[in-house]
Amino acid sequence: MKEFRQMYLALDFKTGEEASRFLDDHNLYEVPVKVGMQLFYKEGPGFIKTLRENGHPIFLDLKLHDIPNTVYHAMFSLASLGVEMVNVHAQGGKEMIRAAKQGLMDGSSGGDVPLLIAVTQLTSTDQHMLQHELLVNRSMDETVAHYADLSKEAGADGVVCSVHEVEKVKHHCGNEFLTVTPGIRLKTNENDDQKRVATPLQARIAGTDSIVIGRSVTKAEQPLINYQQIEKEWYNV
Numbered sequence: 475m476k477e478f479r480q481m482y483l484a485l486d487f488k489t490g491e492e493a494s495r496f497l498d499d500h501n502l503y504e505v506p507v508k509v510g511m512q513l514f515y516k517e518g519p520g521f522i523k524t525l526r527e528n529g530h531p532i533f534l535d536l537k538l539h540d541i542p543n544t545v546y547h548a549m550f551s552l553a554s555l556g557v558e559m560v561n562v563h564a565q566g567g568k569e570m571i572r573a574a575k576q577g578l579m580d581g582s583s584g585g586d587v588p589l590l591i592a593v594t595q596l597t598s599t600d601q602h603m604l605q606h607e608l609l610v611n612r613s614m615d616e617t618v619a620h621y622a623d624l625s626k627e628a629g630a631d632g633v634v635c636s637v638h639e640v641e642k643v644k645h646h647c648g649n650e651f652l653t654v655t656p657g658i659r660l661k662t663n664e665n666d667d668q669k670r671v672a673t674p675l676q677a678r679i680a681g682t683d684s685i686v687i688g689r690s691v692t693k694a695e696q697p698l699i700n701y702q703q704i705e706k707e708w709y710n711v
């Protein structure tokens with residue numbers, strides 16, 4: 475497993491032009507970025523190419539969740555975009571995750587195979603929602619650890635979870651199994667729609683492999699100051 479410790483900036487912008495302007499205005503050259511549904515559905519693979527040409531490592535966060543055959547072919551297409559990481563929802567089950575992995579391997583035609591990460595429970599989900607809306611009668615920890623186990627068995631390289639479940643996931647799946655944690659907030663930030671949040675410092679202490687940061691930077695009055703503060707806590711510099 476390659477060394478993997480990133481701080482992905484979530485480019486949740488309406489257009490590629492807006493995202494590029496934000497990166498330029500704040501001197502965020504070549505920083506690792508996360509492209510999600512909002513931007514990818516608007517701009518498509520062309521913008522991924524632009525980001526790559528500008529030196530950004532990319533996590534393509536499309537959270538595929540469909541029947542195995544469909545996910546296989548979707549991953550086959552995504553495999554050649556040159557991103558370092560893609561993801562699925564673990565709730566799609568083992569056969570779907572295996573199909574995702576196979577699609578990535580077959581689609582990357584000898585080149586680098588993107589890492590495959592499975593979303594366990596969204597960081598916008600809390601224990602109450604888990605029990606009363608999703609009718610899952612287990613604790614968040616147990617549920618996340620279960621999804622992590624099945625993702626690993628199916629060939630995923632890691633999971634998306636919150637910082638609060640990192641220790642449990644590592645205990646179940648081993649230290650090499652990657653954890654990617656969104657829901658990162660500085661102490662002074664609002665939680666917005668996130669429920670399982672943590673600071674970059676808590677993420678580092680918990681042993682998270684990579685963090686995802688979004689509105690605490692992109693909606694900040696002084697984005698670069700917040701970005702640097704997060705960097706400082708996360709990388710301990």
Ligand SMILES: O=c1ccn([C@@H]2O[C@H](COP(=O)(O)O)[C@@H](O)[C@H]2O)c(=O)[nH]1
Binds near residue numbers: 593595688
């Ligand atoms: O469980 C998950 C999975 C993905 N995300 C994504 O991360 C960013 C977080 O943005 P913030 O502005 O820092 O809340 C966003 O793009 C989500 O789609 C997540 O939050 N939780």
